[in-house]
Amino acid sequence: MKKIGLTIYALNVFHTGKYHFEKKHGHLTFIDMISAFSKQNAKQFDIDNHAENIFKVNSFEVECVKDEDGHIIFNAFTGVVKTGEYGTEAELIHTKTRKLTHKKTVEEAEVIPFAFYLALSPIRPERGILIFQTEGRSSMKSAFEHRMKKFVRHTYEGWNFSLETLMPKEYVEHYLVDGVLKELRMIKYGISQDISERNGIRGNDEAVYEERIIHNPLGFLEKGADKIREVLRGQRSLCEVVSVSDFDYDCLKFKFRLGKTEKPLISAI
Structure with missing residues (x-):
């Protein structure tokens, strides 16, 4: 079988x-x-x-x-x-x-x-x-x-x-402690009505989204690692981990490097 x-x-x-x-x-x-x-x-x-x-x-x-x-x-x-x-x-x-x-x-x-x-x-x-x-x-x-x-x-x-x-907490902790954060990627599904009308884009299409990327965010994990741990314990929403005043994102992704491997570790609302 x-x-x-x-x-x-x-x-x-x-x-x-x-x-x-x-x-x-x-x-x-x-x-x-x-x-x-x-x-x-x-x-x-x-x-x-x-x-x-x-x-x-x-x-x-x-x-x-x-x-x-x-x-x-x-x-x-x-x-x-x-x-x-x-x-x-x-x-x-x-x-x-x-x-x-x-x-x-x-x-x-x-x-x-x-x-x-x-x-x-x-x-x-x-x-x-x-x-x-x-x-x-x-x-x-x-x-x-x-x-x-x-x-x-x-x-x-x-x-x-x-x-x-779904990843075990121990697996995530391994990347937080031993990995290097290479990228913070924030995604907002859909686009504003203003952009949609001016450019003729169907903003409600699920394939349409805006993305903001912070490359090599040095120093973020000094405080951000504890915020991610709070997310894993259910004490914080993932959308509260990164604060961006002019970009209300729906999805947040982290890319870590561990040795020669780069991996998108977390992706959630």
Whole structure:
């Protein structure tokens, strides 16, 4: 059997140009969004001819996890999707008889079921954890993320989300202590109406963003390292780590160098 594994991501939900999770039309959370997405994709396989994959939500369930006193610990969403790629020919060989059992055509997709699990904080519903099942080199992440972002963008105007690899505190601490900070990158999704109108740019397109980069920020970690540690402990928002008066960023990225390796260490709201 293929090796079954898990990949864990930090989920950040945001509205263009805003840090907090505003309720534009009543109470709205990412679980509401993913529930609507799952219902829409449960009827039949969606075919992406560009990526040459198919996707379908097989089952899903919403759950409220509480402690023994009845207090909500987190809200959860579990599901199973079926996805696979097509576009290549292949032959299926029976491993016991060593005989050909089927010839796969370019129009056929090998579909694999994958489970996923979402947990959202009741206090900060814009933050959460998303866990994907993997099988060998196969994963559902790209097929899910592409379709989910497209659905959110078209259904909930101005909303978007990001998925970033979750890193252990010890791993981050290693870079803070032994690494060299090479770059601070601040990203603001969308552009101002003034710039949009003067240049004919569609400012609400998810691919449009402004970016400000500080290269070689010497001395930043003398105080900034403790701020990053506070973020990891949940005591500070990452958008409060770097103070820029004329640029309200939505996303902050750090690039560290450790030895000969340069790595974007943190990227979150």
